[in-house]
Every structure is written in C-alpha cells, then in structure tokens.
Amino acid sequence: MNNDFILVLNCGSSSLKFSLINPANGSTLLSGLAERLLSEHAIINIKYNGDKQQYAVSTPFDHQTAISCLVAQLNQLNLTDCITAIGHRVVHGGETYCQPTLINDDVKAAIKNLARLAPLHNPANLTGIIAAEAAFPALKQVAIFDTAFHQTMPEKAYIYGIPYALYKQHGIRRYGFHGTSHYFVAQQAANVIDKPLAQCSFISAHLGNGCSIAAIKDGKSVDTSLGMTPLEGVMMGTRSGDIDPGIIFHLINQLNYSVQDVDNMLNKESGLLGVSGISNDCRTVEAAYIEGHDPQAALALDVFCYRIAKAIAGFTASLTTLDGIIFTGGIGENSDVVREKVICQLGLLNFNIDTDANLAMRFGKSGLITAECSRSVWVIATNEEWVIAEQTAQLLNQEA
Numbered sequence: 001m002n003n004d005f006i007l008v009l010n011c012g013s014s015s016l017k018f019s020l021i022n023p024a025n026g027s028t029l030l031s032g033l034a035e036r037l038l039s040e041h042a043i044i045n046i047k048y049n050g051d052k053q054q055y056a057v058s059t060p061f062d063h064q065t066a067i068s069c070l071v072a073q074l075n076q077l078n079l080t081d082c083i084t085a086i087g088h089r090v091v092h093g094g095e096t097y098c099q100p101t102l103i104n105d106d107v108k109a110a111i112k113n114l115a116r117l118a119p120l121h122n123p124a125n126l127t128g129i130i131a132a133e134a135a136f137p138a139l140k141q142v143a144i145f146d147t148a149f150h151q152t153m154p155e156k157a158y159i160y161g162i163p164y165a166l167y168k169q170h171g172i173r174r175y176g177f178h179g180t181s182h183y184f185v186a187q188q189a190a191n192v193i194d195k196p197l198a199q200c201s202f203i204s205a206h207l208g209n210g211c212s213i214a215a216i217k218d219g220k221s222v223d224t225s226l227g228m229t230p231l232e233g234v235m236m237g238t239r240s241g242d243i244d245p246g247i248i249f250h251l252i253n254q255l256n257y258s259v260q261d262v263d264n265m266l267n268k269e270s271g272l273l274g275v276s277g278i279s280n281d282c283r284t285v286e287a288a289y290i291e292g293h294d295p296q297a298a299l300a301l302d303v304f305c306y307r308i309a310k311a312i313a314g315f316t317a318s319l320t321t322l323d324g325i326i327f328t329g330g331i332g333e334n335s336d337v338v339r340e341k342v343i344c345q346l347g348l349l350n351f352n353i354d355t356d357a358n359l360a361m362r363f364g365k366s367g368l369i370t371a372e373c374s375r376s377v378w379v380i381a382t383n384e385e386w387v388i389a390e391q392t393a394q395l396l397n398q399e400a
Helices: 063-076 105-116 122-135 148-152 164-170 179-192 246-253 259-268 271-276 282-291 295-318 329-334 336-345 355-360 384-399
Strands: 005-011 015-021 028-035 043-048 051-056 083-090 140-145 201-207 211-217 220-224 324-328 377-379
Touching: 005 122, 005 384, 015 063, 015 384, 028 063, 043 063, 063 122, 083 122, 083 384, 105 122, 122 140, 140 384, 148 179, 148 220, 179 201, 179 211, 179 220, 179 324, 179 384, 201 295, 201 329, 211 295, 220 295, 246 259, 271 282, 271 295, 282 295, 282 336, 295 336, 324 329, 329 336, 336 355, 336 377
Parallel strands: 005 083, 083 140, 201 324, 324 377
Antiparallel strands: 005 015, 015 028, 028 043, 043 051, 201 211, 211 220
C-alpha cells in the first residue's frame, strides 16, 4: 500500500476522533471514536472496510492509552506503514496562526498559552499532540487551527465596542470557529456553481450542538457569529448565544448567582435545552414540536431558527453580492424543519423553499433546496477531516 494517507486526530476533553484519509480524494480507510475517556465507561468504535467494531475497556484510560489502542489496531491491520503524517485539529490559534503549521516545541508552547482563550479545547488538543508524538515519533505532526480561516476578517468585524487597550494588551477580540467546515463547504459550493472560490460570496450556516454563521466574500471569511469564545452568536444546543451583558450583572447582584453559576448556566444549561426544558438535542425538540403538544419545544425551535435567520440577514451587510446560502453540520444537513423555518424567514431577500428537495436532503446528501425563482440555498455535507488531511499534505509537500 502506498504511503499516501494522513492520520487525522481531533482530541476533545473526553474523546478522541480519528480518521485515516487519502488527502487527494478524501477517501477514508479507517475511522473511529474513543469516548468517555477518563471514566469507567470508556469505549472505542473503529470502522474499517465497512465493518464497525466496538472495544470496551475495563479500567479508566486517557488519551495516550486510547492512541496506543489505535496504534495496536493499525498494526494489526497492517496500516501503520501507509501513514505519511499526523494532522491535528486545534481549536484556537489566536492571531498567530492563520495557516497549517508544522508542530514543534514553540508551537506547542503557543497552543498551551492560547488555552486562556479556549480553556475547554486547547489543553485537550495539546494532550492529543503529545500522545501522538509518543506513539508516532518518526512522523511529522501538523496543526490545523479552527480559527485560521477567520483571520481574514477586517478589523471592523472583529473589534468589540470596549476599550481598545483590552484588544492590544490581552487579545480580546472576535476570532470565530468552525473555520475548516466553513472553508470546505464554501469550496464545494464554488465547485457546484463552477466558479473559482476567490470569485464567490456565500453565507455559511454550520448548525450542530455548536452553531456558527460565516460571511464569505471572494472566498475569504469577512465576518462570523462566534466570538472570542464559542458562546457568542446564535442560540445553540446548551449555549445561550447573544444576550444583554447586563443580565450577567443582574444574576450576580440581584439573584445571588456566583460567577461560576453564570458561566455554567450560559454554556451548559441554556440554548435549546434551556428554552425547551427537555433536551439540547435538536431531534428531540423537533419531534416534540411536530407532535404539537409541547409549547416550550415549539418556542425553543422558533427562537433557534429566528436567531439563525436574523444572523444570516445581518451578514448580508458584509457582502456586495451573494451567490447563496449553505447549510451544513449535523442539524444543517439533516433537519428539513429547521432549514424551512429559516428560509421562510428570509423571504424578503428572495429565498423560497422547494419543499420536496428540502425533504430529500438528509444523511450526507448534498444539493439545492430552493425553487427556481429563488436565490440559491444548498445543503452540503461538511468534511473537516478531509480538509485537515489535505492541508497537512499540502504543507509537507511545500516543506519537501
């Protein structure tokens, strides 16, 4: 087997997602997920040649042990020799990293330092890098930063209306996330309309448990809804999105919330979960909405879709032309209800749904979901792992 595969690692605080990908065409040779790490219920699922196997672990184990388990499986399947390099998803690169980056000690130190901006993500990403270096000492490791795509935003889009010194001295600004996803679907949409990405303008809606909207002008991000942290923007699964900052002071000063209480509430108890009172999973909320007996579920879905539509409409201010809207992510790709409610809210901008086409777009299908008289709206299945593999290979080819 040719040495033309990249091992892509996406390390979360208690999970490790991995894929062995051909960067040239995106074909996946092996993929899997280790979850509930550091608990007694840890488990690893590995898919190879269409077969899925699950491995339960009797004792708690960490990311290093999970990677060791992955290495053992790769060796057993004789796949280790086909790996060219390791590509890592790293959530926060700050202003320093706007391109794929070969990992060395300085880069690891920077990722650790940037944990102040992404305390839930960067430490886990770094843990995965260190574990992968121990498991694959001969292979080069490359960091692909989730914030990188948004580093083309103009200053007017990323500066907050607070003292400018806080940006200069402490880096407090909008950074944005889901960059690899927004980049991938924009490139796919450009292919669909047969235009170079550098001549295209889209609004991309990545909708999942975390959500972000991005304005893409001439192939570059010019604005996005997520901010310095993944809490800003539209309402999400458990995150509030935008609120009046004065609410925080009211909760603390009048209702005796602690700072930690507020942090926990806004990040883990709000969004679809907080408004519906039943779940952060859009499928559960949507099912209750369709049954018609739960007004809170209906309200949660209405607020969710309205906020998304309002963000999309607002981002047209960043553009001079608009080739279309892109829906992606778990909800964006699979919820015809959410897509229809959002698009119907945008009728003033000449968006009109094709109901049959919209109903057909689920489970990885991609295509146009609007009527002939409408501006274009596509559902495009994202593939962040392919982007990481592709950009890792491109960097190593440049280094060679």
